[in-house]
Amino acid sequence: MEKNISVAIDGPAAAGKSTVAKKVASILGFTYIDTGAMYRAFTYAVIKAGLDPQSEAQSNSLIPSVSIELAEGGKVFCNGEDVTRAIREPLVSGNVSYIASYKEIRLAMVDMQRKMAESKSVVMDGRDIGTYVLPKASVKIFQIASVETRAERRFKENQEKGIPTTYEEVVADVKKRDYIDSHRAFAPLSQAEDAVALDTSNLTIEESVEAVLKIIADKTGLEVPCH
Numbered sequence: 001m002e003k004n005i006s007v008a009i010d011g012p013a014a015a016g017k018s019t020v021a022k023k024v025a026s027i028l029g030f031t032y033i034d035t036g037a038m039y040r041a042f043t044y045a046v047i048k049a050g051l052d053p054q055s056e057a058q059s060n061s062l063i064p065s066v067s068i069e070l071a072e073g074g075k076v077f078c079n080g081e082d083v084t085r086a087i088r089e090p091l092v093s094g095n096v097s098y099i100a101s102y103k104e105i106r107l108a109m110v111d112m113q114r115k116m117a118e119s120k121s122v123v124m125d126g127r128d129i130g131t132y133v134l135p136k137a138s139v140k141i142f143q144i145a146s147v148e149t150r151a152e153r154r155f156k157e158n159q160e161k162g163i164p165t166t167y168e169e170v171v172a173d174v175k176k177r178d179y180i181d182s183h184r185a186f187a188p189l190s191q192a193e194d195a196v197a198l199d200t201s202n203l204t205i206e207e208s209v210e211a212v213l214k215i216i217a218d219k220t221g222l223e224v225p226c227h
């Protein structure tokens with residue numbers, strides 16, 4: 001049987017990782033795993049329980065009782081509740097990087113992420129996939145774009161989804177998360193030594209998808225289906 005292939009896509013906030021990862025996974029018939037959605041769902045649970053996401057002890061206390069499911073079609077469930085939309089709201093975005101900096105919560109999420117990648121080919125996106133979650137991933141990509149490009153993309157995406165934010169708020173959120181994500185003690189955002197850097201500042205979605213498919217084909221010899 002052909003060996004499973006795992007593709008790790010890491011990078012800073014709103015670099016377009018999930019859009020590209022989703023399309024690449026669909027073209028290759030791989031499973032897409034959005035690890036950020038898991039940290040977002042945990043953040044939602046902490047806020048919903050009336051706890052303080054800036055308190056590590058309070059947030060950790062929910063580890064045994066939070067169940068997160070990434071369902072087919074991109075839906076996200078937290079303790080059985082459909083939180084797909086709620087986890088994109090500014091309150092969650094503004095607090096998720098605190099939650100993601102707590103080691104015990106990360107270990108619980110990483111455990112789930114590794115299990116999901118065990119028996120199938122996956123495209124997994126996040127911050128620490130190539131460096132920590134799947135250090136032996138067949139392909140590692142570090143997807144970047146300028147802060148302005150990233151903020152513009154996220155602002156447009158929020159508008160399309162009806163999520164109320166101003167452009168200035170999006171810039172501030174992206175910068176704040178980048179700072180916390182790259183300065184935390186445990187598994188911070190960083191480029192793996194064997195990752196290929198891909199700057200998508202001047203690429204369309206389609207061009208980014210093609211660039212990622214080419215990197216995967218070069219690294220693994222996989223034939224990319226017509227698409």
Ligand code: CDP
Nearest residue numbers: 013014035036039096097100126127128177
């Ligand atoms: O899509 P966007 O770039 O806004 O972020 P995301 O992938 O949904 O991730 C939300 C947050 O979760 C990030 O800002 C990180 O704080 C955290 N995260 C992480 O620490 N490790 C991961 N593997 C994925 C996300």
